[in-house]
Amino acid sequence: MDQTTLNIIVVGLSFCLYFGIAIWARAGSTSEFYAAGRGVNPVINGMATAADWMSAASFISMAGLIAFVGYSNSTFLMGWTGGYVLMAMLLAPYLRKFGKYTVPEFIGDRYYSTTARIVAVIALIVCSVTYVIGQMTGAGVAFSRFLEVDNTTGLYIASAVVFVYAVLGGMKGITYTQVAQYCVLIVAYTIPAIFISLQLTGNPIPGLGLFSTMSEGTAGAGMPLLSTLDGLLNDLGFNQYTTGSNPWLMALFTLSLMIGTAGLPHVIIRFFTVPKVSDARWSAGWALVFISLLYLTAPAVGAMARLNIMTTMWPDGVEGEAVAVEDLPDWFQTWQVTGLLGVEDLNGDGRIQYYNPGNPEMETMAAERGWTGNELVTFNRDILVLANPEIANLPGWVIALIAAGGLAAALSTAAGLLLAISSSISHDLIKSIINPNISEKGELLAARISMAGAIALATYLGLNPPGFAAQTVALAFGLAAASLFPTLMMGIFSRRMNSAGATAGMLAGLLSTCLYLFAYLGWFFIPGTAFLTTDQYLFGIPPTHFGPIGAMLNFGVAYLVSGMTAAPPQHIQDLVDSVRIPRGAGAALAK
């Protein structure tokens, strides 16, 4: 059986599993559609949150993202996990106690203002739509890579699969599918990682292998893996793996990711599905357990795969001869076809020299040894995860599992985002503003139609990604950090915060972040419309790091305006008091 057939079988089986769950977990009420009837066990919710959170990018690209830069990109690891501490202590339990269905609903009720609610809906939709574009394109790419269908067909299949369980089951269907998707993706990620770690270090746990010494028979036998990697990179003129860049900017970027993570609505609403306030706290912990299983493995996978490729290119070490073209391993040939790896024998010596020609110190060595440039001309970072089963000589079904895992990661995140968008439309706009008299049945139908509409929109944007798609993730995190997180937090921690203050603060965060991004990246990311250049960063802060500054502006403006206007009415202050106390959360179960 060839690899593509095997891939189709494994991916097909995983889809059958998702469809089975969709039929079993149909939503019969709005409570089930928006919050899975608030009956999800905290451990199960933790698993679903992990799948919700870990996107195609986490699965396919993160190991490479870390491996190509090393220490400095640890910011992603810390930022995308540290946000759960903020979530567990500052937001999730209180929002669960509030006991409604959407993030804008809390903002609208707490600040007794339809304006505030609409601003929150806008922030939510901008965050989630920009985020979902990447998931849809990711799913399309995963399909085309593994199943040999073209990108467009892949995207249609992905949309159809999400359509089945998201429209039928809403949050309930999505939750239990996400649990299945988590299992698929973590198994797919871990198996090749274990084998690679065993081969290189003899340690079956990749996270421990990263800090172990190399096994006998490998290039750096007896030396710590990281020293071997640092040494090789240094000899070839690349940046050292374990050294870093400007620590203040690293800290700022980490903070930006942490606050952004805690403010992303599709993650927050997952905590509305557990039965109790104490479950929301536990559940954040479980989510981090399941996320860490992948995030502790990712840096190990990255470092080990990079080391593997370096030793493949330099089988006798940097002092010896580079690999001959005809000696390149089979997997190298396979992946060259996909365009993710590419070699070109520039100096015509029949060997492939891989080094960093951009480093001036390499010039003498290159001249002496007759190198005329880096001959590993294409080295896509995704290869570090995708080619792992082949590098480790694992059987075909493991490769097929990676295909199913990548798709599971993309679909689970897309579904979570689509639910955040559609519930905001049907509940925050239709139910509360356009037609407050809508019946329970009518709202459930509206929710299903909104979901179908959101999927259609996401599919369209996935097929025709706007030119700025790559930059929009920075926008999503920036907006979540600058607009939603501070407003939610003040709604809980400040009894005195009033409607005028919160709305002004939210707008200040929203507008300052957009302005700062647009100033350097162009108005609405249209190339050529930027009016400031990258050497004119305010205090040297790049636009991707702006989240915490936007959040501070939000807090500052909110307190200033609130201080000058009247305190919120008594019933709002009572509401704040009630969300702070766990007792009575069950009452919100009443439908």
Add this chain to the structure above:
Amino acid sequence: MSENNNEYWAANKRLITFCMVIWALSSYGFAILLRPLLSGIEVGGTDLGFWFAQQGSMLVFLVLIFFYAIRMNSIDKKFGVDEQ
């Protein structure tokens, strides 16, 4: 809000502050800004700061969330505001 509930909220805020200090110390501190101070401590071919950046901080976050959940459960009970 009753006196009891005010005290409960103050206890919660104290616990959060304590957890946040450790949260910041393990990530912004040991992994980034204070890394030079830990450079003498070697772990698997590199220094302790690198370990904190790639694994340690994440493990600390995990412990913190579960610690917070357990402590809050007993604080909820102590002030009689737990869910029955």
